Structures are given as structure tokens and as C-alpha cells.
Amino acid sequence: MSFQKHASDLFHTMSQMLELTGSDRFRVNAHAKASRIIKDTTVDLEPLARDGDLKAIAAIEGIGKGTAAKLIELAQTGTISEYEALCTKVPIGVMEVLGVQGLGPKTVKLMWEQKGVESIDDLKRILDDGSILELPRMGEKTVENIKASIAFLESSGRRLPIGIAQQVADRFITMLKEAPGTIRVAFAGSLRRGKDSIGDVDILIATTDPDAAREAFTTCDGVMQVLAKGETKCSIRTAIGDSASRWGKDKNAAVQVDLRMVDEPNWGAALLYFTGSKEHGVRLRERAISMGMTLNEYGLFKDASSEADFKKMPPQTRGIEPIACASEEAIYLALEMPFIPPTMREDRGEMKLTEPIHVIELEDIKAELHSHTMASDGKMTIEESAAIAKARGFHTLAITDHSQSSAVAGGLKPHRLCEHIKSIREANTRIDGITLLAGSEVDILVDGTLDYDDDLLHALDVVVASPHAGLRAKPKQATKRLLKAIEHPMVHIIGHPTGRLIEQREGLSPDMNEIIAAAIEHHVALEINSHWMRLDLRDTHVRAVVEAGALISINCDGHHPGDYDNLIFGVLTGQRGWLTAERCINTWDAKKLHGWLKSKR
């Protein structure tokens, strides 16, 4: 595990332990925030911490001298004394109990202190023998909810890949559009922000008939449990359904879906609020206060009232008219900020922007440079794939089937690749309106060499070099391997550079700063693989690439016709890394792109 991931995990655990020991809540928050920033930052913390550079670390916003000192301690001694001290106070197993939905620090602390609950198994014990009912504020209904939450956690507690969450959201949106009285319906939350994995699906609806929406939502097919059913908010757990088979083995997979009912005139304020992130929302509300205003899900209010008792009532209930609420754009404008796209709302520096950043959009993509056909493990012919790419308005499609070492993927032996190149060239003469390029997704072997000899590589228009095996290698070895591929003069793109699979396989952890520096030096583009199981590079890597000024290539890695629809997830990942169109080679016009590809021949 990388130093930063490890440090981030430690701070997260410390934050929970502080909460359980009744520490000052602002201190708890500061630790949680530090955990998030350590995970997200593009600053390489390990060398700074090893050198004891307190000043440089504390210069990162949200990281102060206290946290910086602990990071240095971690790098130099291997642990943090505050963490060790907390471990003697709080059994580590108590933290897993905090993961049960509906149980917060107060309740978990009570269970731990009064009933000796130090694990989920202990919790099950006091549920089974009924002694949980001896705790204050604990009744039959709460007990049932806890049992359901444990079952949820054990069956499918993990986060959903965005591709699956999107299917769930689309299903509910289609259903709610049919409900009587619906004016508008949309998904919000982390799904709208394009995160690579989604904890729960948020749906927003404006309707003249809330009762109908509530009924439709809580009684539709697949609903396993209704968690809340209130005036403005409903929560359910639903089976994932058809999508589960595509996802993998877990047919019992479930996900929580929240429905928020809002008034149409406040749509923008509600959408902004429920899109989050929580941290971005906090920053916005702080900014509003500093400007003498109040921001909530009903709007942005000029709130000069200083009466303390008035302050206790939200402005909308005091008859104050919002100065902005209809659209997100209006609210950002009133806050004197540029519009921040949903994908950038993570409190990763966007609050400091004075000018808008025009991040890449789906429509900017004009070429697909990584696709498979029936020649290897794809399910499309060259012609089928070309027709789809053409229909999407692409000017170029590169056919890049697997190389010989990927035996399970039907990788092509050299003589078959030669025949395949001929087929692609022949198809290119036959098919109008799109340029077909002959390429290959060439394995980067464990030692960093490529899977075909240079003569054969030279015959290809596009070389996507990707790691497929040996994905458990140590960071140093992984860095060396990828660097060797980047330095190869005939490589255009490094495909899914880390080989991670979301929620399934961590993949490689190379030194991204070294990788990016080499990519710049050797004019190699790093891929954002758009498949929702991969999204590799991930958002924070893209941000580092963008800051350093390297090139990105966003590709579908299509095997099935439907895989072209995954492109949006790659684009959203790019946006999350603040990627602009000009840094992405797939947005270039044909002349520029083909010229760049030929420069490596």
C-alpha cells in the first residue's frame, strides 16, 4: 500500500476513535478532513515526510502543523504515537460496528461501554439475546433496522461501480417520469459527480403530486426495504436486478436509493445541495455566510437579521425571498464564483477559481483509439465497430486487438496480426466517412518489454501498451516496468496503466510523478480507460497529469457494441481531474491526431 493511502487510512481511523472517545467534534472533523486531503492531494507526501519538511506539508490547505508532524512521524518511525495511544483506548473491532448504517458514535459507544460490543459478532449476540433492549432509546423498530443493516452490510455492503449505479438510477428515473404530477426528475449525488464508485443513488424530483411519487418509489419492483418515508425524503433498499449478472456473481447485491421531493422553483438550490459533495457544500455555505447570506437546499438568502431567536428559524420559513434558487448557475453567480461543474465539486481547490475551467465534454471526443474485434476477445466485427464509431461522429477508429501473450483473450500471434492488419487496411478502403487505423493492445511484459518485436510494431499505426499480468508487483518494480514501456519509441498510449478493477483489484501503484514525467519526455499519452470496472487512470491521477502537462487518451476499450456507451464515464473521470479538451488526444482533429501518431514512426 502506498504511503499516502496508509496515512489516509490511519487518519480516518483516528477520526473515528476520537469520535468514540468523546473528543471535541472539530478535532474529529479536522482528522477526517486530513484523511481525505492526504488521499486526494497530488503532492507526493512520502519524500517530504521522510525529509521532515514540515513547512512544505503544512502548506497544503487543510493540513496544519499538527498533521504535518504526524505524517513526518509516520514516515520516519512507521507509526503515529497518537494512533497507538488511541488503540489502547478503543478496540479496533468497535470501528466495524460504526460501519452499520443507523449506528453512530453515540450508540456504538454506549453498546461498547455497557454491553461489551467490540465487533459485529458481539452486536449480533446482544441482538439475539435481547439484551440490546436494555439500552436507552432502543425499541423493537430500531432493533429490526439494525438487523436489516447488518444483513445489507454482509450481503452487498460494498460500493457500486458507477456503471451499475447509473443503470439503477435510469430505471427509477424512467419509472418516476411516468408518475402523475412529475415536472422534473434527475439523479444527483456522487453519481452526478461521476465518482468511480457510488455508495447510494440520489434522485431528485419536482412534482405536483408528492403522494404519487412517494407511492411509486416505495412500492416499485425490486424494493426490499423502506428505510424512510417522509414529507420530502424517502429511502429504500432495492435489488440491483438485471445488472447483477453483468456485474459478477453477487445476485443478492442491493443498493440504497434516496428520493428527495423538492419544489420546482427551488430546483437549482436543491440540485446543488443534493449533488454535493458534502465538503463542497460546506465551503459554499461558509462562503455565503462570509457574504452575509445563508445557503440551504431552498435557496440563497440575503439574511441580515441579527436577532438570535430569528436565526433559529430557516430564512424560507420567515417569508424571506431567496435571491437565487432556480438554477445552480444563478447561485454560483450570486456567490460571485465561476460555475463549477458537478464533477469538480470535491473541495479539491475549486473554491479558489476565479475563472471557469472548460473541462472536456462527451461531444469533444472524435476518435476511439483502443478497441477489440472478434479477431481476439471482442464480439464485434471491424465493420460493426466502425459503424458505431461513425454514428457517434468519430473521424478515426483504431482497431487494437490483444497481443500474443494474452492467450486467454485470444491474443494474436505475429502472423495473425499481419493478416489482421491487412483486413483492417482493406476495410478502410471500403468504408467511407471514418479512418480505420491498424493497431494493437500490446502487453507490457513483467520485465517491461513489449509483446511484439520492433519490426512488427513499426507496421502498426497505433500501439497501446498495457499491463495485463503481474499486477501485484511492488511499486518500485511497477514503476520500472511502465517506464520501460513509455521509453519505447513506438508506443503511443499506455492503456489502463495501473490495471486496477474497482472494488475488486487494487492493481499497480507506480510512482505516478515519475510516470508522468517520462510520458511528457517521450510524448506518450496515458489512458483513461472508460470501462466502469476500470476507470484507470483514476481521477486523482488525471489531476496530477493535467497539472504536470502530459497528454491523456480517453478510450472505451470496446469489446461489445454497448461498450461505446461507457465513454461518458471516462469523460467524467477526466473532468474530475480538471482535464480540458486540448490535453486529450481523442479530441484532436484527424490531421493533428494522425500527424502525432505518425511522428512515432
Next chain:
DNA sequence: GCCGTTTTCGGCCCGACTGTTTTCAGTCG
């Protein structure tokens, strides 16, 4: 623990829902 266009001290976002409460605490996002 962090931070500063009043501040190195004294603040630190806002509202909804549930369950067990007879007026509200705990949790969530």
C-alpha cells in the same frame, strides 16, 4: 486540529427523518 480582507483566539454548515421521547437525541448526507 485548522484558519484569518476584522482575528494568532475563538470560531468552525444546515436541514430532514426516525423512534421513542411528552419536547428531542441521534444519524445521515
